[in-house]
Amino acid sequence: MTVAVIRFGGSNCDRDARRALDHLGIDAEIVWHADGLPEDTDGIVIPGGFSYGDYLRAGAMAARTPILDSVRAAAESGTPVLGVCNGAQIGSESDLTPGAFTTNRSARFQCEPVYLRVENADTPWTDAYEAGAVIEIPIAHGEGRFEIDNDRLAALEDDDRVLFRYCDADGEVTDAANPNGSKHNVAGILGGDDHVAVLMPHPERASLPDIGPTDGQGILRAFE
Amino acid sequence: MTAYTATVTVRLKGGVLDPEAETTQQALERLGFDLDDLRSADRFEVDMDAEDAEDAESRATEMAERLLANPTIHDYDVEVAEA
Numbered sequence: 001m002t003v004a005v006i007r008f009g010g011s012n013c014d015r016d017a018r019r020a021l022d023h024l025g026i027d028a029e030i031v032w033h034a035d036g037l038p039e040d041t042d043g044i045v046i047p048g049g050f051s052y053g054d055y056l057r058a059g060a061m062a063a064r065t066p067i068l069d070s071v072r073a074a075a076e077s078g079t080p081v082l083g084v085c086n087g088a089q090i091g092s093e094s095d096l097t098p099g100a101f102t103t104n105r106s107a108r109f110q111c112e113p114v115y116l117r118v119e120n121a122d123t124p125w126t127d128a129y130e131a132g133a134v135i136e137i138p139i140a141h142g143e144g145r146f147e148i149d150n151d152r153l154a155a156l157e158d159d160d161r162v163l164f165r166y167c168d169a170d171g172e173v174t175d176a177a178n179p180n181g182s183k184h185n186v187a188g189i190l191g192g193d194d195h196v197a198v199l200m201p202h203p204e205r206a207s208l209p210d211i212g213p214t215d216g217q218g219i220l221r222a223f224e
Numbered sequence: 225m226t227a228y229t230a231t232v233t234v235r236l237k238g239g240v241l242d243p244e245a246e247t248t249q250q251a252l253e254r255l256g257f258d259l260d261d262l263r264s265a266d267r268f269e270v271d272m273d274a275e276d277a278e279d280a281e282s283r284a285t286e287m288a289e290r291l292l293a294n295p296t297i298h299d300y301d302v303e304v305a306e307a
Contacts, residue, residue: 057294064291093294100296107243147240147297181241 003028003043003223006071008062013048013084013204020207020216021045026223033067043080043223044071046087048140048202058101058143059089068094080124080195080222085141088188088198097191097198098156099148101141105181109142113213114179114201116164116187117171123190125197126163128218134171135164135215137201139179144200146182146189153183161190163197195222225273227307230284234293234300235265268292271307280304 003021007014007030014030021028028045031038052061062068068090075081075096083091089101104110113136121131129135148156156162165185168177178185180200188199203216236242242264249262270287274280284302293300 056291060291060294092296098296100294102240102297103243105241105243107247145241149296181243 002038002040003045004031004037004041005029005045005047006031006033006067007047008033008049008051008065010051010053011047011049011086013086013202016202017045017047017084017204020204020220021223023208024217024220024224026220033062033065036067037070037074041074041079044074044082046071046081046083046090047204048085048087051086051090054143057089057093059086059091059093062086062090063093072096075191075193075196078193078195081191081197082125082219082222083198084202084204085139085144085200088200089143091191091196091198096196097189098152099146099186099189101143101200102145102147103143104141104145104179109140110144110179111138111140112179113138114187115167115169115171115177116201117167117173119162119165120160120190122160123163123194123197124222125188125219128221132171134167134169135218136213137203137206137216139201140205141180141200144180144182146186146200148183153186156186156189157184162186163188163190164199164201197222225275228272228274228277228280228304229307230270230272230280231303231305232268232270232284232288232292232300233265233303234268234288234298235263236297237299240297266292277304277306
């Protein structure tokens with residue numbers, strides 16, 4: 001398994017993602033977006049950062065670069081794809097996943113640890129956890145509020161495509177535990193297939209034991 | 225071909241929270257202005273040569289559909305005038 005971590009101008013979590021994957025024994029390499037996907041790519045991470053300076057909307061420019069056509073094609077043929085933070089914004093802007101991630105309710109950039117409740121533990125991204133488990137992973141974003149119309153949100157929930165919701169330490173999904181105003185506290189979702197996922201929290205920042213909690217490892221183990 | 229300017233205005237759909245507009249409203253109120261509500265929008269002015277106004281409008285509409293607006297959260301309108 002070689003995971004391509006796609007770097008755009010302004011990506012800044014690409015090295016963190018590679019290091020976290022390395023720590024788990026998963027082969028990963030950083031790929032400059034204009035070079036295209038390597039032929040041996042069998043996993044894709046779209047990392048966090050501020051691609052294209054968040055011009056127009058966070059993720060809007062990167063979502064329309066040619067490599068995203070390759071990412072969509074790879075996803076359709078079964079390659080696991082994970083978008084984190086700016087990668088989640090790019091994923092939604094490129095229709096890999098539904099909805100949009102937009103300006104936080106606070107109108108501020110927020111960098112803080114949050115608790116997430118595992119909603120569906122029967123996916124590659126979550127089968128390391130029990131359903132209902134509470135994990136702690138940091139967020140770092142100004143545009144992470146999940147927006148979607150109510151019908152599509154209901155469809156997402158009915159299809160069990162919500163991976164994580166923001167919650168308190170006891171796993172209660174409350175408005176007070178919602179850091180950015182996301183609808184129904186949604187923090188991460190699946191695309192049309194189980195092997196495509198996006199989330200705003202940063203699993204790669206919660207994967208190295210030397211620097212803190214490691215609750216994010218389970219998400220990255222989808223690439224094993 | 226005629227020179228046109230297509231103006232694409234992109235705004236949040238009704239009901240979608242606009243924290244930046246709320247913050248702007250609060251700042252205006254701190255300055256002593258009295259207002260009931262405030263909405264913000266993005267405006268793009270696109271200069272182009274087109275066969276006619278209909279052609280210019282359809283091209284600007286496609287720009288809005290494919291990039292300038294995000295249909296999940298935005299409505300948009302397009303106006304065309306000879307440059």
